[in-house]
Amino acid sequence: MFGDYLETTCGCVIGGAGPAGMGLLFNALKSGTLSELARGGLIIVDASANPGAGRLGDYRITANSVGDVILDCLRDPALQPVFAPLEQSPAYWRIRHQAQHAPQLSDIGALLAEASRLVLDFIVQRYGAKLWSSTTITEVIREDDEFFVWVQAQGRTRRIRCSTLILNLGGRQDPQHMVRGLAQQGLSLSGSATLHSADELLRMNAVQLREIFAPALACAGRITLVGGSHSAFSMLENLADALEFAGLQEITLIHRSAIRLFYESAELATAAGYTFDPYNDVCPVSGRVNRSGGLRYRALDIGRAVIEHRRVGKTGVRVKAFQTQGGAPGDFEAAAQALLESHSVVQCMGYQANLPVMSHPDGTPITLREVKGGVDSDSAGCPVDTTGLRLHGLHMFGLGSGLGIDPRLGSEPSFDGRIYGVWQFHNDASRAVIESVIARLQQAAAPEPVPSRSLAERLEKGLPFLFPGLTNAKT
Structure with missing residues (x-):
């Protein structure tokens, strides 16, 4: 105990268990990397009493994807035992019955909330992750190569010390x-x-x-x-x-x-009488017209x-x-x-990321640099501040942050915004974040190299000296 607060140390903190944060956990579970994320301790922090879907289900509009795209986020052999109860879910069957049509976001929100509860229960039991619900992240301090995450729940303040922080707390329109x-x-x-x-x-x-x-x-x-x-x-x-x-x-x-209108192919766009630029408006990877911005x-x-x-x-x-x-x-x-x-x-334009107070140990505030569509970050969601400092270990890719275009994943050249979407959260966007987080956790866990002593130093201290080639020899 330090003063009036408790400090907890772990390897990774996931701040926000909405569509982006849960998309990462789904992806880590089905890719077999969750054990690596949780090895040094994993704490999931969310302000809701029922983490899982964020506010996605509150919107009274249709999705911009067909139902099958959402169901694809749940299809994987590694997830089948976890999602068996979804066979009894009305939301699941409503989306499944209109798999080739765009469902209501309220149905998607309900389904993802049910699936998220199953995933959270599973990873808490199987991997020893901690779920702190009804808990608000109030401040983040970046010191050297670590983050100190201040949280508040039921009037009580805690501090989490971690080396990696995935922060997706939703977006707002200012x-x-x-x-x-x-x-x-x-x-x-x-x-x-x-x-x-x-x-x-x-x-x-x-x-x-x-x-x-x-x-x-x-x-x-x-x-x-x-x-x-x-x-x-x-x-x-x-x-x-x-x-x-x-x-x-x-x-x-x-x-x-x-x-801009979206079409699955240039041929379909032409058949519909839609005029487009065959180079700037067509994704070179998928062949889709206005894939990101349509x-x-x-x-x-x-x-x-x-x-x-x-x-x-x-x-x-x-x-x-x-x-x-x-x-x-x-x-x-x-x-x-x-x-x-x-x-x-x-x-009807622009989201800004919901962020806690962010600062350096001396109290100097950290202000993240923004670009069109969200926070300026690299392909793994690591943001850069207004001084040009890359905040390695911090990852953001949800609403108000997004990810920039990655040529490996594809997009039309004319698109200059940021990429969002449930399917992206569960696949391409979170994959790069998972890889970066695990690499950092492995680096932090690596033992410090023991400095070698010279022969004179060892003899002076009365220590034995062994030639390197004999250190493992059997006598």
Whole structure:
């Protein structure tokens, strides 16, 4: 015991047991590397009383992957004994019955929560891992080659000392991030505009959305969405469905670059009449068009309707879409005017990572450098701070962090964001992190080399001297 807190030492801490943190544990279990992760002690810390799925299941939208992609995360001989109880899961069967269609995120969240509980119970019993639920990480101090992770649970403070820290605590949307992003393009908002986060709105039902936007509808105020990703088009559909009968006639969409659609192949894109760059928009590994940045499934349908008909799906709600960079003549000026006229503006762009206070031992804060789409990190999720220092031993790849494009994994050359996704968390993204963490743990566990003594030193101390070739000789 040190003062009023307890200190625990272990090799690895996993901060956050949501889709990213659990994806890593699933991957380690099925790849046979979990024993290496847990050898020096493994502690899983999560703020929820029921760790597993994060807030994924709260969203009232469809996924941007088909159900079979999610089920693929659970398919592996090493996982079969663990997941046997899922045969009784209603969420599992709902997704299995629509394996080639995009399921609701609520079903995916429910299934991953059930699967995660099974995995957590298994690794606690089999590998001696510790699960600290209802525990919040409040501060991380990086000292020399170690991390001191301060946590709080039920009013009690503890400190964990570890050599590797995997930190995925979810993401958030900061309205000021949108304001700064618009300002960099020479765009600004009206001082009276009400700002909303799509991350929060996409969790609301129709009644809640009508209540939120009642003031805008009452004065026929302009409602503007900023962004061009999956969430922006999901938001378009949710607002149109909820507000059309309440009087909504038009929504404005402002997006920086062209609306991109996903297709499994160049042939399918061409057959659909979609125009794309055969080099910049095609992944050289998979042959898919706009593999990383394209709208998929339901969002793709909404995107096509916006492009072709300027309407939201089959509703009567019109869409005025303006592209601020490389768009049609007059688009930028129209976007600037729309923003100034907007009563309500919805942020559908950019997540920032939820982070605890981070500092050096002397109290100097650690600020992580950000790039478009998340934290600036290498292929193993090790971030770099604003001074250019790479924080080896710290790994982040979840929402608000993401991973940059790795040529070995593939992506279209035109994509300049960060990669997220449940399947990525369970496969490519976490694989590189696992390899890096194990290498570091093995290095930390290696015994320190014993310095050799010269013959004179050994004779002076009365120690025997053996020639190296005779040290293991039998007498």
